[in-house]
Amino acid sequence: MSQEPQRGRNAQPMNRFEVTKRLVSRLTQGEAVIGGIGNTHFDLWSAGHRPENFYMLGSMGLAIPIALGVALAQPNRRVIALEGDGSLLMQLGCLSTVALRAPRNLTIVVMDNGIYQITGSQPTATASAVDIVAIARGSGLAESHWASDEAEFEALFAAAQMRASPTLIALKIDGQSAVSQTPREPVRIRDHFMRAIASGGAPG
Amino acid sequence: MAGAECAAARPWHIVLRDVLKANNVRLVTYVPDNVLKPLLAAVHEDPFFDAFCVTREEEGLGIVSGAWMGGMRGVLLMQTSGFATLPNVLASLAVAAQIPVLMVVSERGTLGEFNLGQALVCRTMRPVLDSLAVEHHTCTRLDEFEFIADRTIRQAVATQAPACLILSPLLTGGKVLKP
Numbered sequence: 001m002s003q004e005p006q007r008g009r010n011a012q013p014m015n016r017f018e019v020t021k022r023l024v025s026r027l028t029q030g031e032a033v034i035g036g037i038g039n040t041h042f043d044l045w046s047a048g049h050r051p052e053n054f055y056m057l058g059s060m061g062l063a064i065p066i067a068l069g070v071a072l073a074q075p076n077r078r079v080i081a082l083e084g085d086g087s088l089l090m091q092l093g094c095l096s097t098v099a100l101r102a103p104r105n106l107t108i109v110v111m112d113n114g115i116y117q118i119t120g121s122q123p124t125a126t127a128s129a130v131d132i133v134a135i136a137r138g139s140g141l142a143e144s145h146w147a148s149d150e151a152e153f154e155a156l157f158a159a160a161q162m163r164a165s166p167t168l169i170a171l172k173i174d175g176q177s178a179v180s181q182t183p184r185e186p187v188r189i190r191d192h193f194m195r196a197i198a199s200g201g202a203p204g
Numbered sequence: 205m206a207g208a209e210c211a212a213a214r215p216w217h218i219v220l221r222d223v224l225k226a227n228n229v230r231l232v233t234y235v236p237d238n239v240l241k242p243l244l245a246a247v248h249e250d251p252f253f254d255a256f257c258v259t260r261e262e263e264g265l266g267i268v269s270g271a272w273m274g275g276m277r278g279v280l281l282m283q284t285s286g287f288a289t290l291p292n293v294l295a296s297l298a299v300a301a302q303i304p305v306l307m308v309v310s311e312r313g314t315l316g317e318f319n320l321g322q323a324l325v326c327r328t329m330r331p332v333l334d335s336l337a338v339e340h341h342t343c344t345r346l347d348e349f350e351f352i353a354d355r356t357i358r359q360a361v362a363t364q365a366p367a368c369l370i371l372s373p374l375l376t377g378g379k380v381l382k383p
Contacts, residue, residue, distance in 0.1 A: 034270070054273065058296020062266035065258075066297075069270020069278070072231065072254065077274075093259025094266075101256065190301040194273050 013174040014150060016040070016111050020047040020082070022154055023109065026161075027052075029078060032070050032197050035182075036063035036083040038118040040111055042178030044082055051196035055182045055189050061091030064098065064108055071103040074200055078105050078161060085112040085126045092135060095168070099140030104164040107157070108136075113173045121175060136168040144168040216349055216375050217243035220308070223353040224279060225252055227361075229306065231271045231278030232256075233264035235286050239310040239376050243281065261286040262293045269303045277361070280305060284312040287368075288325045291332050294366065299336050304360040307368040311342070315373040318381040329370070339367040344374035 016039065024047045027033070033053045035041025040063070041055040054070075056063060067081035088095075088110055098106065114127030126132060136144035143160070147153035147169055160167035182189075214222070220243055224232070232247045232255035234240065247253040258264040261282045268278035287309050298305040312319070313326025333340045339359065341352050353369055360367035372378075 032274075056297070058300060059262075059266065059293040062262065062269075062293060062297065065263045065266025066270035066273075069231075069267040069272070069276075070274040071270075072267070073271040073274025073276035091260070091263060094263050097256070097258055097263060097267075186301040190273065190303065197274060200275065 012149075013113070013172045014147075014153070015176055016113070016173045017043045017046060017176070017179050019111075019150060019153060019171060019173065020044055022150060023080075023082075023157060024048055024050070026154070026157060027080075030197070030199075031078040031080055032067070032074070032193075033080045033082060034063045034067040034070065036060075036081070036087045038084060038087075039178040040082050040084045040087070042181045045182040046179035051192050054193040057182075057184055057186050057189070061087045061094075063087065064091065064094045067106060067108070068094070068098055068101065068103060070197070071106040072101070074197065075103070075105055076200065077197065078107070079103075081106070081108045083108065083110050084117075085110060085114065085132060086116045086124045088132065089125060089130070092139070095136050095139035095141055098166050102165055104166075106166045107160040108141075108166065108168040109157070110168065110170040111173050112170050113175055115175060117175060117177070132170045133168070136170075141166060141168050144170070147171045213346060215242070216343075216346055216371070217246050219346070219350050220353055221246045221250065223350055223357065225250070227277065227354065227357045229277040229279050229357065230254055231268060231276055232281065233258050233267050233278060234281035235259075235261055235264065235283075237281070237283040237286075237310045238379050239283070239312075239371070240281055240308075261289050265290060265293050265298060265305055265307075268305050269297055269301075272303055272305070278306070279308060281308045281310075283310045284326045284329055285322060287329050288332075291336070294332075294336055294338065298366040299338065302364040303366065304364050305366040306357060306360055307366065309368060309370050310376060311370050311372050312379065315378060316380050333368055339365060340370060341368075342370040342372050344372040346375060349375060
């Protein structure tokens, strides 16, 4: 695992759908997953719907805050926020809030393709000077790491699920569009998600 | 402070603390505000509450939304200018997904405001709430406050709709320019 942030260390960007499938295949404890807007949650949906997934249909930048809220409400359930680089850049303060609250059950995964893909692939700041992992560490999230390939991502994710402090994992992904799109039904999505996690959480 | 003439009565911030408690609203997120200071102190002092500061009002709305979906009731405290940052996330998260986010706004921009920016942004607040059909009440009197706050929370939860309590300077004393 990388000790220092090394932006874009992977020569071959990963594919979001392939990585998301790997992530979903590791979910066996009823983990709640909050999918950020756009392609991030489209590929979460495409990887195989789980009732414990919440797909955001707006409110850009709030995947991590929503996940923090779920994590605080249900400390015995593992919660994962999937967010894109453009969305995170819009709400960087949430990283410091997560660091100060230090929930033991929250993992943040940032899919960094360096573009606002859904609006026409305009470059984000991470395409040049900005390093998401360095920002996260500077925000107080000590366990923030770049994953250089799929195997390292899986290892970092597995370690995060065993850790009693928040973790951020960032990975450089390619510019492929999502495989399919989530139905745009916010009330139904919210209701199914709530019912799925109503039990209060798997043993942590 | 308003209500000071009635020494036996609980001040507004204690009334609101007690109403939040009675309705099991445990999570308190806020962006700091001078008028809200006594309420912030009261919820921080009471171990019933999990109270913390967020960096933006939008962030607090997201946290309270997530907590509610996870079974924990919450509230977002802010001042008028902070509310003005919320229309997008209100429309696309709380209203769209029918999440009963409770908002409490300390009203700036009226009844003696000294900052033109606050006075202007205040005029956007009720039109935004009305255009999203978000229930809101302006609280001006201490003797009505408990009833309004309690019923607003109950209705928000029962109808799965966000709601907003606006705390008028008539209730809180507001913030005035010191000579």
